Amino acid sequence: YCHYCQWKLNIREAELKEKQAREAGLCAAQPPRQPAVLADEVVQWFAKQRGIPASVLIEAGVTSTEEYMPQTRRKELCICFNYYEGDRLVNTKYRDLDKNFKLIAGAELxxxxxxxxxxxxxxxxxxxxxxxxxxxxxxxxxxxxxxxxxxxxxxxxxxxxxxxxxxxxxxxxxxxxxxxxxxxxxxxxxxxxxxxxxxxxxxxxxxxxxxxxxxxxxxxxxxxxxxxxxxxxxxxxxxxxxxxxxxxxxxx
Structure with a gap:
């Protein structure tokens, strides 16, 4: 209890909330693990349009795939920004080369x-x-x-x-x-x-x-x-x- 701002902390309640947050993350929707594939078109796009070399993409776990995009209503070649926590793939952001994107529905942010x-x-x-x-x-x-x-x-x-x-x-x-x-x-x-x-x-x-x-x-x-x-x-x-x-x- 803080006598200055009257803020209260219940240790057990805080621990419970932390445990619930961890469990919520583990129970969230899990994205499919993407094959370690980088299409040449994606590599060239990053190099020419963004000044980012393939070595950085590989180190950052960036991949690519054909994915249905609701904005265009068809499959598009997409960059896959794969979100990891440790070795666990938590989420994937799909982004086509025209800035349309989507995340895995229900996955943890x-x-x-x-x-x-x-x-x-x-x-x-x-x-x-x-x-x-x-x-x-x-x-x-x-x-x-x-x-x-x-x-x-x-x-x-x-x-x-x-x-x-x-x-x-x-x-x-x-x-x-x-x-x-x-x-x-x-x-x-x-x-x-x-x-x-x-x-x-x-x-x-x-x-x-x-x-x-x-x-x-x-x-x-x-x-x-x-x-x-x-x-x-x-x-x-x-x-x-x-x-x-x-x-x-x-x-x-």
Whole structure:
């Protein structure tokens, strides 16, 4: 019980909720395991349109298949973004080359490339799988994409805070620069920024996302520089000593 904010925690109730969340994940619909196939057309599309080499696709477990897409009402050649937790395939996002996509109905929502941040001192959080692959293309494997894109509902995160985020020294947030992206950024800071100045914001303006920057001339170096120069995201009402000294009345 917190005497300051009157918040109560029932340990048994919290443990029960955590157990129920785990069981819900295990009981969710399971996607079919995709054959480790990458169509040449998909490989070429990533290389020419997105600047992402085949080696990154293979490392990230990206595959391809012919899949029925409700948007076109027919089978399409689809990229398969396979969502793993450990060795377990939890979900698959099918995306055709015209940006139509679908997820497995009833499957649990988890971050893409979740295994990549486990046990790492830092992580990068992006808004889409292709942005995550863009960071992998410059050597950063400790990157995830949040499920659902620019969605402020981050309830999926609750199950992974203790196992995948509490140990992080630095968390880089790299989301789109539009209004929805900024809403997601603020919610991530609220949830993950309990330790002052742990979160840092990767600024890609005037571009929209990491893949757009990767495709620019010298894009790989520019993306690395954006990480290195990412400013801290201060918590509301929390100020660094530098800011306090700079704004302290000189007459005091």
């Amino acid at each position: 988890i971050p893409y490339n979740l295994n990549g941040i486990f046990g790492q001192p830092e992580c990068i959080i992006t808004e889409g799988e292709i942005d995550a692959l863009s960071f992998m293309a410059i050597g950063r494997k400790d990157v995830i994409s949040i499920p659902g894109g620019a969605n402020r509902n981050l309830a999926w995160m609750d199950r992974f805070v203790a196992t995948h985020f509490d140990d992080k020294q630095i968390i880089y947030i790299c989301v789109d620069t539009d209004r929805k992206g900024q809403e997601v950024r603020n919610e991530l800071i609220r949830r993950l920024g309990a330790e002052p100045f742990r979160c840092r914001i990767i600024d890609l303006s005037p571009l929209k996302d990491a893949n757009e920057l990767l495709l620019e001339p010298q894009g790989a170096e520019a993306l690395k520089s954006a990480i290195a120069n990412a400013p801290q995201a201060p918590l509301e009402g929390v100020y660094s000593a530098e800011i306090i000294c700079k704004n302290w009345p000189k007459s005091w």
